[in-house]
Amino acid sequence: MTLCSFILGGLILSAYYPFQAIALPKPIFYEPLETQAPIQGGAVLMNPTKLGSGKFGEAALLERRTLNLLKEPNSNEENAWILLNGASANGTLIELPPQGEARQVVDQLSPEKIYCFSVYARATSENSAKIALSWDGAIPDNRQQFSLTQEWKRIWISGKTMEGSATVSLIGINGSIEIERPQFEAGGSVPTSYITGDMRGVSGLIWRPTEREFDQNHGSVSFWIKADWVGETLSTSVMLFRSFHEYMDEWKEMPSVITLNIWALDPEARDWRYAINLRVADKNLKESALSVPLEHLKKDWNHIALTWDFSDQKSGRISLYINGVQVGALNNLVTNGMESAAEVAFGQGVGGYLDGWLDEVRIYADELSSEDIKALSEGKE
Numbered sequence: 001m002t003l004c005s006f007i008l009g010g011l012i013l014s015a016y017y018p019f020q021a022i023a024l025p026k027p028i029f030y031e032p033l034e035t036q037a038p039i040q041g042g043a044v045l046m047n048p049t050k051l052g053s054g055k056f057g058e059a060a061l062l063e064r065r066t067l068n069l070l071k072e073p074n075s076n077e078e079n080a081w082i083l084l085n086g087a088s089a090n091g092t093l094i095e096l097p098p099q100g101e102a103r104q105v106v107d108q109l110s111p112e113k114i115y116c117f118s119v120y121a122r123a124t125s126e127n128s129a130k131i132a133l134s135w136d137g138a139i140p141d142n143r144q145q146f147s148l149t150q151e152w153k154r155i156w157i158s159g160k161t162m163e164g165s166a167t168v169s170l171i172g173i174n175g176s177i178e179i180e181r182p183q184f185e186a187g188g189s190v191p192t193s194y195i196t197g198d199m200r201g202v203s204g205l206i207w208r209p210t211e212r213e214f215d216q217n218h219g220s221v222s223f224w225i226k227a228d229w230v231g232e233t234l235s236t237s238v239m240l241f242r243s244f245h246e247y248m249d250e251w252k253e254m255p256s257v258i259t260l261n262i263w264a265l266d267p268e269a270r271d272w273r274y275a276i277n278l279r280v281a282d283k284n285l286k287e288s289a290l291s292v293p294l295e296h297l298k299k300d301w302n303h304i305a306l307t308w309d310f311s312d313q314k315s316g317r318i319s320l321y322i323n324g325v326q327v328g329a330l331n332n333l334v335t336n337g338m339e340s341a342a343e344v345a346f347g348q349g350v351g352g353y354l355d356g357w358l359d360e361v362r363i364y365a366d367e368l369s370s371e372d373i374k375a376l377s378e379g380k381e
Protein backbone atom coordinates (compact mmCIF):
# COMPACT_ATOMS: atom_id res chain seq x y z
CA MET A 1 0.00 0.00 0.00
CA THR A 2 1.42 3.36 -0.95
CA LEU A 3 1.41 6.28 1.41
CA CYS A 4 -1.02 8.00 -0.95
CA SER A 5 -3.62 5.23 -0.85
CA PHE A 6 -3.18 4.99 2.96
CA ILE A 7 -4.02 8.69 3.34
CA LEU A 8 -6.88 8.34 0.84
CA GLY A 9 -8.27 5.39 2.82
CA GLY A 10 -8.13 7.46 6.01
CA LEU A 11 -9.98 10.31 4.29
CA ILE A 12 -12.70 7.96 3.05
CA LEU A 13 -13.04 6.41 6.50
CA SER A 14 -13.36 9.78 8.19
CA ALA A 15 -15.97 10.79 5.63
CA TYR A 16 -18.02 7.72 6.55
CA TYR A 17 -17.46 8.13 10.28
CA PRO A 18 -17.40 11.88 10.90
CA PHE A 19 -17.52 11.46 14.70
CA GLN A 20 -16.45 8.86 17.17
CA ALA A 21 -19.22 6.26 17.55
CA ILE A 22 -19.87 5.21 21.16
CA ALA A 23 -19.18 1.52 21.55
CA LEU A 24 -21.80 0.25 23.99
CA PRO A 25 -21.24 -3.14 25.56
CA LYS A 26 -23.50 -5.97 24.47
CA PRO A 27 -26.61 -6.17 26.68
CA ILE A 28 -27.15 -9.38 28.65
CA PHE A 29 -30.86 -9.01 27.89
CA TYR A 30 -32.44 -7.38 24.88
CA GLU A 31 -36.11 -7.41 23.94
CA PRO A 32 -37.21 -5.24 20.99
CA LEU A 33 -40.90 -6.24 21.46
CA GLU A 34 -41.46 -6.75 17.75
CA THR A 35 -43.79 -9.71 18.40
CA GLN A 36 -45.65 -11.14 21.37
CA ALA A 37 -42.98 -13.84 21.71
CA PRO A 38 -39.82 -12.46 23.36
CA ILE A 39 -36.61 -13.32 21.57
CA GLN A 40 -34.57 -14.04 24.68
CA GLY A 41 -34.66 -17.31 26.60
CA GLY A 42 -36.33 -17.12 30.01
CA ALA A 43 -38.45 -14.15 28.98
CA VAL A 44 -42.24 -14.01 28.73
CA LEU A 45 -44.63 -11.28 27.78
CA MET A 46 -47.68 -11.88 29.96
CA ASN A 47 -51.05 -11.27 28.31
CA PRO A 48 -50.20 -8.25 26.21
CA THR A 49 -53.36 -6.54 25.10
CA LYS A 50 -51.81 -5.62 21.78
CA LEU A 51 -48.76 -4.67 19.80
CA GLY A 52 -48.60 -1.33 18.08
CA SER A 53 -46.39 1.41 16.78
CA GLY A 54 -43.36 1.71 19.05
CA LYS A 55 -40.39 3.97 19.50
CA PHE A 56 -38.53 1.53 17.23
CA GLY A 57 -40.68 -0.80 15.15
CA GLU A 58 -43.41 -2.42 17.27
CA ALA A 59 -44.05 -2.04 21.01
CA ALA A 60 -46.30 -3.80 23.55
CA LEU A 61 -49.24 -2.19 25.31
CA LEU A 62 -48.98 -3.70 28.77
CA GLU A 63 -52.14 -2.30 30.19
CA ARG A 64 -54.70 0.20 29.36
CA ARG A 65 -57.63 1.56 31.16
CA THR A 66 -60.88 0.44 29.68
CA LEU A 67 -64.51 0.83 30.59
CA ASN A 68 -66.51 -2.22 31.45
CA LEU A 69 -69.33 -1.74 28.98
CA LEU A 70 -71.84 -3.82 30.97
CA LYS A 71 -74.26 -2.30 33.46
CA GLU A 72 -74.22 -3.49 37.08
CA PRO A 73 -76.58 -6.42 37.83
CA ASN A 74 -78.96 -4.40 40.02
CA SER A 75 -78.81 -1.08 38.22
CA ASN A 76 -82.05 0.49 37.08
CA GLU A 77 -80.37 1.96 34.05
CA GLU A 78 -81.52 1.35 30.54
CA ASN A 79 -80.04 -1.86 29.13
CA ALA A 80 -79.45 -3.37 32.58
CA TRP A 81 -79.51 -7.18 32.93
CA ILE A 82 -82.83 -8.79 31.98
CA LEU A 83 -83.36 -11.77 34.28
CA LEU A 84 -85.40 -14.68 32.90
CA ASN A 85 -86.58 -18.16 33.98
CA GLY A 86 -85.77 -17.78 37.67
CA ALA A 87 -82.44 -15.96 37.32
CA SER A 88 -81.88 -13.39 40.09
CA ALA A 89 -79.40 -10.78 41.19
CA ASN A 90 -78.11 -10.44 44.74
CA GLY A 91 -75.95 -7.35 45.06
CA THR A 92 -73.36 -7.72 42.35
CA LEU A 93 -73.88 -11.49 42.05
CA ILE A 94 -76.10 -13.05 39.41
CA GLU A 95 -77.64 -16.41 40.31
CA LEU A 96 -78.72 -18.83 37.62
CA PRO A 97 -80.81 -21.98 38.14
CA PRO A 98 -80.90 -24.57 35.32
CA GLN A 99 -82.47 -22.85 32.27
CA GLY A 100 -82.18 -19.48 34.04
CA GLU A 101 -80.94 -16.71 31.84
CA ALA A 102 -79.52 -13.21 32.19
CA ARG A 103 -79.25 -11.03 29.16
CA GLN A 104 -77.94 -7.55 28.49
CA VAL A 105 -77.85 -5.32 25.42
CA VAL A 106 -74.53 -3.55 25.01
CA ASP A 107 -74.62 -0.60 22.68
CA GLN A 108 -72.42 2.22 21.45
CA LEU A 109 -69.92 -0.32 20.16
CA SER A 110 -67.66 0.29 17.19
CA PRO A 111 -68.52 -1.88 14.18
CA GLU A 112 -66.03 -4.54 13.12
CA LYS A 113 -64.03 -4.36 16.28
CA ILE A 114 -62.90 -7.16 18.60
CA TYR A 115 -64.57 -7.35 22.02
CA CYS A 116 -64.37 -9.88 24.81
CA PHE A 117 -67.24 -10.96 27.07
CA SER A 118 -66.09 -12.64 30.27
CA VAL A 119 -67.41 -13.55 33.73
CA TYR A 120 -66.26 -15.22 36.91
CA ALA A 121 -68.52 -18.21 37.54
CA ARG A 122 -68.82 -21.19 39.85
CA ALA A 123 -71.24 -23.99 40.70
CA THR A 124 -73.05 -23.46 43.99
CA SER A 125 -75.48 -26.24 44.85
CA GLU A 126 -73.77 -29.18 43.20
CA ASN A 127 -70.30 -30.40 42.55
CA SER A 128 -70.45 -29.30 38.97
CA ALA A 129 -72.58 -27.21 36.68
CA LYS A 130 -72.71 -26.12 33.10
CA ILE A 131 -73.19 -22.63 31.71
CA ALA A 132 -73.35 -21.18 28.22
CA LEU A 133 -72.15 -17.73 27.26
CA SER A 134 -73.63 -16.31 24.15
CA TRP A 135 -73.11 -13.17 22.17
CA ASP A 136 -75.54 -12.23 19.40
CA GLY A 137 -74.34 -9.52 17.10
CA ALA A 138 -70.86 -10.91 16.66
CA ILE A 139 -69.31 -12.28 13.49
CA PRO A 140 -69.97 -15.16 13.66
CA ASP A 141 -72.68 -15.46 16.36
CA ASN A 142 -70.88 -16.95 19.29
CA ARG A 143 -72.15 -19.41 21.89
CA GLN A 144 -70.01 -21.66 24.02
CA GLN A 145 -70.57 -24.03 26.95
CA PHE A 146 -68.33 -24.27 30.00
CA SER A 147 -68.16 -26.79 32.85
CA LEU A 148 -67.87 -25.30 36.33
CA THR A 149 -66.82 -26.56 39.73
CA GLN A 150 -67.23 -24.77 43.05
CA GLU A 151 -63.99 -22.89 42.42
CA TRP A 152 -64.38 -19.44 40.87
CA LYS A 153 -63.21 -19.55 37.30
CA ARG A 154 -62.97 -16.89 34.62
CA ILE A 155 -64.61 -17.87 31.31
CA TRP A 156 -65.02 -15.88 28.14
CA ILE A 157 -66.01 -15.65 24.50
CA SER A 158 -64.91 -13.06 22.03
CA GLY A 159 -65.85 -11.86 18.59
CA LYS A 160 -66.00 -9.04 16.16
CA THR A 161 -68.99 -6.70 16.12
CA MET A 162 -71.18 -6.38 13.06
CA GLU A 163 -73.00 -3.22 14.09
CA GLY A 164 -72.99 -0.88 17.03
CA SER A 165 -74.65 -3.22 19.52
CA ALA A 166 -74.60 -6.78 20.80
CA THR A 167 -76.69 -8.91 23.16
CA VAL A 168 -74.79 -11.03 25.65
CA SER A 169 -76.44 -13.86 27.60
CA LEU A 170 -75.61 -16.11 30.52
CA ILE A 171 -77.59 -19.34 30.30
CA GLY A 172 -77.76 -22.01 32.98
CA ILE A 173 -77.56 -25.50 31.47
CA ASN A 174 -77.45 -27.60 34.62
CA GLY A 175 -76.71 -27.10 38.29
CA SER A 176 -76.95 -23.77 40.12
CA ILE A 177 -74.47 -21.11 39.21
CA GLU A 178 -73.16 -17.87 40.65
CA ILE A 179 -71.68 -15.19 38.42
CA GLU A 180 -69.52 -12.32 39.44
CA ARG A 181 -67.83 -9.40 37.68
CA PRO A 182 -69.28 -9.77 34.20
CA GLN A 183 -67.12 -7.75 31.89
CA PHE A 184 -67.41 -6.66 28.27
CA GLU A 185 -64.28 -4.99 27.03
CA ALA A 186 -62.90 -3.66 23.80
CA GLY A 187 -59.68 -4.34 22.02
CA GLY A 188 -58.77 -7.96 22.68
CA SER A 189 -60.02 -11.50 22.37
CA VAL A 190 -59.03 -12.49 25.92
CA PRO A 191 -59.91 -10.80 29.21
CA THR A 192 -56.64 -9.30 30.21
CA SER A 193 -57.07 -9.95 33.91
CA TYR A 194 -59.61 -8.52 36.29
CA ILE A 195 -61.25 -5.19 36.66
CA THR A 196 -60.53 -3.05 39.68
CA GLY A 197 -62.97 -0.20 39.53
CA ASP A 198 -63.09 0.51 35.84
CA MET A 199 -59.51 -0.49 35.17
CA ARG A 200 -58.06 -3.75 34.09
CA GLY A 201 -54.57 -4.90 34.80
CA VAL A 202 -52.27 -7.12 32.82
CA SER A 203 -48.81 -8.33 33.42
CA GLY A 204 -45.61 -7.11 31.86
CA LEU A 205 -42.39 -8.36 30.40
CA ILE A 206 -40.81 -10.86 32.76
CA TRP A 207 -37.32 -12.31 32.54
CA ARG A 208 -36.14 -15.10 34.79
CA PRO A 209 -32.36 -15.15 34.45
CA THR A 210 -30.41 -18.29 35.21
CA GLU A 211 -28.29 -18.29 38.37
CA ARG A 212 -25.67 -15.52 38.19
CA GLU A 213 -26.78 -14.42 34.72
CA PHE A 214 -27.67 -11.02 36.18
CA ASP A 215 -25.34 -10.03 39.02
CA GLN A 216 -27.20 -7.17 40.64
CA ASN A 217 -24.07 -5.65 42.19
CA HIS A 218 -23.57 -3.62 39.04
CA GLY A 219 -25.66 -3.08 35.99
CA SER A 220 -27.81 -0.84 33.87
CA VAL A 221 -31.30 -1.01 32.45
CA SER A 222 -32.67 0.98 29.54
CA PHE A 223 -36.22 1.03 28.15
CA TRP A 224 -38.85 3.25 26.58
CA ILE A 225 -42.36 3.98 27.82
CA LYS A 226 -45.32 5.92 26.48
CA ALA A 227 -48.49 6.36 28.51
CA ASP A 228 -51.68 8.39 28.44
CA TRP A 229 -51.60 8.81 32.20
CA VAL A 230 -48.66 11.25 32.07
CA GLY A 231 -49.93 14.50 33.55
CA GLU A 232 -52.93 12.86 35.23
CA THR A 233 -53.65 12.03 38.85
CA LEU A 234 -53.75 8.28 39.45
CA SER A 235 -55.17 6.25 42.31
CA THR A 236 -52.83 3.29 41.77
CA SER A 237 -49.11 2.94 41.33
CA VAL A 238 -47.41 2.47 37.98
CA MET A 239 -44.68 -0.16 37.99
CA LEU A 240 -41.79 0.52 35.66
CA PHE A 241 -39.08 -1.93 36.71
CA ARG A 242 -38.43 -4.48 39.42
CA SER A 243 -35.58 -6.89 39.88
CA PHE A 244 -35.21 -9.19 42.88
CA HIS A 245 -33.35 -12.16 44.25
CA GLU A 246 -36.11 -13.91 46.15
CA TYR A 247 -39.86 -13.45 46.14
CA MET A 248 -41.62 -12.76 49.47
CA ASP A 249 -45.31 -12.09 50.04
CA GLU A 250 -44.31 -9.07 52.09
CA TRP A 251 -42.55 -6.77 49.63
CA LYS A 252 -40.55 -5.14 52.42
CA GLU A 253 -38.97 -8.52 53.20
CA MET A 254 -37.65 -9.10 49.70
CA PRO A 255 -33.83 -9.06 49.70
CA SER A 256 -31.60 -7.80 46.88
CA VAL A 257 -34.30 -5.82 45.12
CA ILE A 258 -34.29 -2.77 42.88
CA THR A 259 -37.67 -1.16 42.19
CA LEU A 260 -38.67 1.80 40.07
CA ASN A 261 -42.29 2.88 40.24
CA ILE A 262 -44.48 5.95 39.96
CA TRP A 263 -47.10 7.40 42.26
CA ALA A 264 -49.19 10.27 40.90
CA LEU A 265 -51.59 10.53 43.83
CA ASP A 266 -51.29 14.19 44.70
CA PRO A 267 -49.94 16.85 42.30
CA GLU A 268 -49.34 19.19 45.27
CA ALA A 269 -47.13 16.72 47.08
CA ARG A 270 -43.39 17.31 47.01
CA ASP A 271 -42.51 13.75 47.94
CA TRP A 272 -42.98 10.13 46.77
CA ARG A 273 -46.71 10.71 46.26
CA TYR A 274 -46.05 12.55 43.02
CA ALA A 275 -42.77 11.14 41.83
CA ILE A 276 -40.77 8.40 40.24
CA ASN A 277 -39.54 6.36 43.17
CA LEU A 278 -36.40 4.29 43.21
CA ARG A 279 -35.89 1.80 46.02
CA VAL A 280 -32.96 -0.50 46.60
CA ALA A 281 -32.78 -3.12 49.34
CA ASP A 282 -29.52 -5.01 49.64
CA LYS A 283 -29.15 -8.66 50.61
CA ASN A 284 -29.61 -7.79 54.31
CA LEU A 285 -32.69 -5.63 53.56
CA LYS A 286 -30.79 -2.38 54.09
CA GLU A 287 -32.78 0.19 52.12
CA SER A 288 -31.95 3.25 50.07
CA ALA A 289 -34.56 5.31 48.30
CA LEU A 290 -34.90 8.28 46.03
CA SER A 291 -37.91 10.23 44.71
CA VAL A 292 -37.73 12.35 41.59
CA PRO A 293 -40.60 14.73 40.66
CA LEU A 294 -42.74 13.56 37.75
CA GLU A 295 -42.30 16.74 35.70
CA HIS A 296 -39.55 15.14 33.60
CA LEU A 297 -41.97 12.79 31.85
CA LYS A 298 -43.43 13.73 28.47
CA LYS A 299 -46.76 12.58 27.08
CA ASP A 300 -44.79 11.08 24.17
CA TRP A 301 -42.12 8.35 24.36
CA ASN A 302 -39.73 8.61 27.31
CA HIS A 303 -36.40 6.89 27.69
CA ILE A 304 -35.83 5.58 31.22
CA ALA A 305 -32.49 4.27 32.45
CA LEU A 306 -30.89 3.17 35.69
CA THR A 307 -27.16 2.61 36.19
CA TRP A 308 -25.54 1.38 39.37
CA ASP A 309 -22.47 -0.09 41.00
CA PHE A 310 -22.55 -1.46 44.54
CA SER A 311 -19.35 -3.50 44.26
CA ASP A 312 -17.57 -1.13 46.66
CA GLN A 313 -19.70 -1.73 49.75
CA LYS A 314 -18.57 1.54 51.34
CA SER A 315 -19.34 3.65 48.30
CA GLY A 316 -22.14 2.35 46.12
CA ARG A 317 -24.04 4.50 43.67
CA ILE A 318 -27.14 4.40 41.50
CA SER A 319 -28.39 6.95 38.98
CA LEU A 320 -31.76 7.53 37.33
CA TYR A 321 -31.92 9.04 33.87
CA ILE A 322 -34.99 10.29 32.00
CA ASN A 323 -34.63 11.11 28.31
CA GLY A 324 -30.86 11.00 28.53
CA VAL A 325 -30.55 13.38 31.47
CA GLN A 326 -29.55 12.31 34.96
CA VAL A 327 -32.49 13.37 37.16
CA GLY A 328 -31.44 11.77 40.43
CA ALA A 329 -28.67 9.77 42.06
CA LEU A 330 -27.73 8.13 45.32
CA ASN A 331 -23.99 8.23 46.01
CA ASN A 332 -21.64 6.94 48.73
CA LEU A 333 -24.11 4.24 49.66
CA VAL A 334 -22.96 1.84 52.34
CA THR A 335 -24.44 -1.53 51.41
CA ASN A 336 -23.99 -5.22 52.08
CA GLY A 337 -24.09 -5.93 48.36
CA MET A 338 -26.68 -7.76 46.31
CA GLU A 339 -27.40 -11.31 45.36
CA SER A 340 -28.12 -12.16 41.74
CA ALA A 341 -31.57 -11.59 40.23
CA ALA A 342 -34.11 -14.42 40.07
CA GLU A 343 -36.73 -12.32 38.32
CA VAL A 344 -36.74 -9.06 36.44
CA ALA A 345 -39.99 -7.40 35.40
CA PHE A 346 -40.85 -4.38 33.31
CA GLY A 347 -44.31 -2.88 33.63
CA GLN A 348 -45.57 -5.29 36.29
CA GLY A 349 -45.34 -6.06 39.97
CA VAL A 350 -46.95 -5.78 43.43
CA GLY A 351 -50.28 -4.54 42.15
CA GLY A 352 -48.85 -1.85 39.90
CA TYR A 353 -48.83 -1.92 36.13
CA LEU A 354 -47.28 0.19 33.44
CA ASP A 355 -50.65 0.96 31.87
CA GLY A 356 -48.91 2.07 28.70
CA TRP A 357 -46.51 1.13 25.94
CA LEU A 358 -43.15 -0.52 26.52
CA ASP A 359 -40.37 -0.78 23.95
CA GLU A 360 -36.70 -1.68 23.46
CA VAL A 361 -35.77 -3.17 26.81
CA ARG A 362 -32.08 -3.69 27.55
CA ILE A 363 -30.17 -4.88 30.58
CA TYR A 364 -26.40 -4.55 30.86
CA ALA A 365 -24.10 -6.35 33.25
CA ASP A 366 -22.20 -3.16 34.09
CA GLU A 367 -22.77 0.43 35.04
CA LEU A 368 -22.97 2.47 31.83
CA SER A 369 -21.65 6.03 31.64
CA SER A 370 -23.82 9.11 31.21
CA GLU A 371 -22.55 9.28 27.60
CA ASP A 372 -23.75 5.70 27.03
CA ILE A 373 -27.21 6.56 28.39
CA LYS A 374 -27.33 9.71 26.26
CA ALA A 375 -26.54 7.57 23.21
CA LEU A 376 -29.30 5.06 24.14
CA SER A 377 -31.78 7.90 24.63
CA GLU A 378 -30.94 9.06 21.11
CA GLY A 379 -31.60 5.58 19.77
CA LYS A 380 -27.92 4.78 19.15
CA GLU A 381 -26.91 1.24 19.96
Ligand SMILES: [Ca+2]
Binds near residue numbers: 055
Ligand atom coordinates in the same frame (compact mmCIF):
# COMPACT_ATOMS: atom_id res chain seq x y z
CA1 LIG B 1 -39.66 -2.35 19.20
